[in-house]
Amino acid sequence: MSTAVNLAEIARRRYTTKAFDPSRTIPAETMEQLRTLLRFAPSSVNSQPWHFVIASSEPGKALVAQGTQGNFAYNAPKVMRASHVVVLCARTELGDEHLTAVLNQEDADGRFATPEAKAGQANSRGGYVKLHREIGDTAVWAQKQVYLALGELLLGAAALGLDACPMEGFDPAAVNAALGLNSRGLSAVVLVALGYHAEEDFNAKLPKSRLPAAAVISEI
Amino acid sequence: MSTAVNLAEIARRRYTTKAFDPSRTIPAETMEQLRTLLRFAPSSVNSQPWHFVIASSEPGKALVAQGTQGNFAYNAPKVMRASHVVVLCARTELGDEHLTAVLNQEDADGRFATPEAKAGQANSRGGYVKLHREIGDTAVWAQKQVYLALGELLLGAAALGLDACPMEGFDPAAVNAALGLNSRGLSAVVLVALGYHAEEDFNAKLPKSRLPAAAVISEI
Numbered sequence: 227m228s229t230a231v232n233l234a235e236i237a238r239r240r241y242t243t244k245a246f247d248p249s250r251t252i253p254a255e256t257m258e259q260l261r262t263l264l265r266f267a268p269s270s271v272n273s274q275p276w277h278f279v280i281a282s283s284e285p286g287k288a289l290v291a292q293g294t295q296g297n298f299a300y301n302a303p304k305v306m307r308a309s310h311v312v313v314l315c316a317r318t319e320l321g322d323e324h325l326t327a328v329l330n331q332e333d334a335d336g337r338f339a340t341p342e343a344k345a346g347q348a349n350s351r352g353g354y355v356k357l358h359r360e361i362g363d364t365a366v367w368a369q370k371q372v373y374l375a376l377g378e379l380l381l382g383a384a385a386l387g388l389d390a391c392p393m394e395g396f397d398p399a400a401v402n403a404a405l406g407l408n409s410r411g412l413s414a415v416v417l418v419a420l421g422y423h424a425e426e427d428f429n430a431k432l433p434k435s436r437l438p439a440a441a442v443i444s445e446i
Numbered sequence: 447m448s449t450a451v452n453l454a455e456i457a458r459r460r461y462t463t464k465a466f467d468p469s470r471t472i473p474a475e476t477m478e479q480l481r482t483l484l485r486f487a488p489s490s491v492n493s494q495p496w497h498f499v500i501a502s503s504e505p506g507k508a509l510v511a512q513g514t515q516g517n518f519a520y521n522a523p524k525v526m527r528a529s530h531v532v533v534l535c536a537r538t539e540l541g542d543e544h545l546t547a548v549l550n551q552e553d554a555d556g557r558f559a560t561p562e563a564k565a566g567q568a569n570s571r572g573g574y575v576k577l578h579r580e581i582g583d584t585a586v587w588a589q590k591q592v593y594l595a596l597g598e599l600l601l602g603a604a605a606l607g608l609d610a611c612p613m614e615g616f617d618p619a620a621v622n623a624a625l626g627l628n629s630r631g632l633s634a635v636v637l638v639a640l641g642y643h644a645e646e647d648f649n650a651k652l653p654k655s656r657l658p659a660a661a662v663i664s665e666i
Binding site for chain 2: 233234237238240242258259260261262263264265266267268270272274276277278279280281282283285286289327328331332334335336337354366369370371373374375376377378379380381382385386392394395405432433434435436437438439441442443444445446
């Protein structure tokens with residue numbers, strides 16, 4: 227691979243697009259790359275406590291835009307004019323049914339040479355899940371994993387030459403209702419509009435700003 | 447760029463390394479790429495509510511390993527035998543001093559054409575910060591941004607041909623004490639050991655497992 231030179235460049239170049247060109251659509255093969263990226267994103271104890279709703283149709287985007295009304299209306303054009311909008315959702319609980327599905331999938335994928343290895347993995351993951359249940363932060367723990375996937379999605383999109391706009395500024399309850407997420411044990415955590423920036427995107431012309439390296443990185 | 451073909455491959459190929467080869471060190475230029483990636487990672491309202499401690503010396507890694515004792519001893523060898531260990535830290539508060547530093551940096555970097563633009567940005571970011579202060583979840587909000595950076599770091603490391611082991615299994619209080627993080631307004635959130643896997647890394651030989659696409663992705 228020859229990404230050695232490009233990675234820092236990609237990181238420096240990517241930025242939050244504030245206006246999308248509604249005439250441009252992400253190629254199917256590029257979206258397929260992002261789907262693979264999301265599906266194969268890592269999560270604590272392989273819990274995969276997430277679901278990703280990808281809206282690309284006008285009605286689909288309109289459903290997502292039900293979460294960008296009122297105080298969040300400034301984000302509605304990003305949802306409606308982007309090529310694709312990903313609703314990154316977290317599980318609100320990590321129930322036994324989900325844990326069994328993950329374990330059986332690992333088994334089917336060939337990760338356990340022996341029944342003991344399978345039982346060991348169930349115990350190990352179960353121990354962490356129990357810990358979070360006892361602390362009472364299972365939902366937050368799941369949301370953090372979703373942010374991990376968000377990081378991969380944003381870097382991946384930039385590497386594929388896409389523009390992106392991550393949005394916390396929306397009403398999760400409205401999106402949950404519009405997409406029927408709660409009944410599936412899910413809640414919307416963050417939105418990412420994906421596509422190509424419009425000519426009028428002021429943020430494309432502004433320099434990126436970050437604190438100096440010394441302020442955010444220490445070496446020991 | 448020609449990452450179009452490689453991104454899904456990278457995502458499928460990367461895995462959590464369980465044993466590092468202590469004889470191999472990450473080249474300086476590769477670490478510099480990762481530093482840039484971390485520094486330029488996006489965060490909500492550009493809050494950059496984080497700090498990254500990179501341990502590469504033996505004494506540095508030994509300090510981090512103070513967090514991998516007792517119940518977490520299984521992670522100590524990853525910390526001690528990896529080439530580099532990144533301690534991803536979140537700010538425990540987003541105080542006015544930090545917000546002013548970010549704003550002045552944006553100003554110095556040329557993002558504001560007018561004083562009004564600068565005031566607008568201060569108000570906009572301040573509104574979100576106030577919201578989280580009122581809700582009382584500022585620390586958790588900051589931790590989520592750290593997970594976003596974690597996602598970029600893991601994908602970036604894989605793209606650069608490195609092996610990685612992200613770890614939630616450590617004692618944050620012990621790491622905070624060892625590195626003097628609390629007095630700097632920081633708390634350790636997650637560790638990432640980076641380097642090259644050893645021959646005996648059992649996880650290198652196991653197939654990766656993920657839930658089927660239909661279970662984690664919906665299209666609308």
